[in-house]
Amino acid sequence: MVGPARVRTLEVIYGFSDSERWSCRSGEFVSRTEQSRVFCLRVQHIPWFEGWRPLLRMASLDCRRADCQRHIQTVTLLIEFLSLFAIVVGAIVLVMLLTGLFFEIMNARHPERRIQKDRVNTRKWQELRQAPVSILTLTTCFVSGLFAQQQGWTIAPLELSWWSGPLMLLASVVLYDAWFYWVHRLLHRKPFYRFHALHHKSVAPTVWSNHHESFVEALLNQAYYALVVFVLPIPWQMLVLQKLYDQVSGMLGHAGYEHFASPAGRAPWPLASTVFHDQHHGTFRFNFGHTFSFWDRWMGTLHPRYDETLKTFEAADAAAPSQPQMGSERH
Numbered sequence: 001m002v003g004p005a006r007v008r009t010l011e012v013i014y015g016f017s018d019s020e021r022w023s024c025r026s027g028e029f030v031s032r033t034e035q036s037r038v039f040c041l042r043v044q045h046i047p048w049f050e051g052w053r054p055l056l057r058m059a060s061l062d063c064r065r066a067d068c069q070r071h072i073q074t075v076t077l078l079i080e081f082l083s084l085f086a087i088v089v090g091a092i093v094l095v096m097l098l099t100g101l102f103f104e105i106m107n108a109r110h111p112e113r114r115i116q117k118d119r120v121n122t123r124k125w126q127e128l129r130q131a132p133v134s135i136l137t138l139t140t141c142f143v144s145g146l147f148a149q150q151q152g153w154t155i156a157p158l159e160l161s162w163w164s165g166p167l168m169l170l171a172s173v174v175l176y177d178a179w180f181y182w183v184h185r186l187l188h189r190k191p192f193y194r195f196h197a198l199h200h201k202s203v204a205p206t207v208w209s210n211h212h213e214s215f216v217e218a219l220l221n222q223a224y225y226a227l228v229v230f231v232l233p234i235p236w237q238m239l240v241l242q243k244l245y246d247q248v249s250g251m252l253g254h255a256g257y258e259h260f261a262s263p264a265g266r267a268p269w270p271l272a273s274t275v276f277h278d279q280h281h282g283t284f285r286f287n288f289g290h291t292f293s294f295w296d297r298w299m300g301t302l303h304p305r306y307d308e309t310l311k312t313f314e315a316a317d318a319a320a321p322s323q324p325q326m327g328s329e330r331h
């Protein structure tokens with residue numbers, strides 16, 4: 001028997017009346033009114049959230065229309081997509097708040113690690129106002145990729161194993177870095193800069209600047225996640241891990257304080273650092289990459305004093321580093 005709450009859910013979805021009663025027989029939900037043909041939803045396994053399955057199983061339809069099977073499938077897909085969307089939005093907001101809180105505390109405890117010592121950013125709340133647009137856009141792209149893969153519309157992902165997981169994750173991080181670099185270069189070209197100008201209003205970035213971006217900029221950057229599943233057989237768990245990394249590292253890059261200075265962030269190593277992206281905001285002309293600095297090194301867009309500036313932060317009690325020439329504050 002179907003509980004009252006679930007009947008209400010069905011009523012909302014399909015407009016069922018109170019008089020309709022439903023029971024489960026042989027794995028299918030069958031209407032007690034004999035004249036009705038009822039289709040049972042073939043709900044696919046949803047690996048990331050088992051909890052919705054009962055609801056989806058319940059969503060059977062009293063079918064009187066020829067196209068009702070297709071209608072059921074469409075509604076099922078929509079419910080699955082929206083379920084995943086809600087979970088991802090919740091997770092992103094949670095990670096954003098926890099990461100932001102972590103860096104606010106770290107920044108307060110280590111004022112000497114401030115990168116642009118001559119600038120104060122008072123735009124935190126303005127930056128946060130754009131977060132809903134950014135988060136909804138990136139979630140749409142990310143969930144689209146994940147969902148397409150789960151439905152089998154993409155190339156088949158590799159089975160997750162000790163070698164396929166790390167390999168696909170690394171490949172995807174390298175691919176995304178290239179994507180980000182060239183999209184970023186494009187956004188700095190005159191016809192496209194208007195979509196990127198909002199992000200650059202913060203010349204001295206804060207941890208909240210990560211989501212201070214226009215809809216078009218978010219869409220261009222995050223379209224990667226909707227497309228990569230069509231070219232890379234990455235297991236969905238690794239895509240989730242990459243998104244988590246992307247979220248945390250994006251905020252780290254805007255923290256405004258260099259907490260994790262390390263030789264791995266400068267030549268001859270390929271990793272970037274907080275100083276790396278901070279210099280991008282400060283100068284507008286250098287350091288377009290995301291995780292790695294090698295695209296900037298190859299293309300000649302690395303800030304000429306990047307390596308030496310990062311080095312000044314490597315001592316535990318770093319003294320004030322020598323600052324590169326920053327651009328003028330813009331509002």
Ligand SMILES: [Zn+2]
Binds near residue numbers: 184188196200280
């Ligand atoms: Zn930029």
Ligand SMILES: [Zn+2]
Binds near residue numbers: 277
């Ligand atoms: Zn930025």
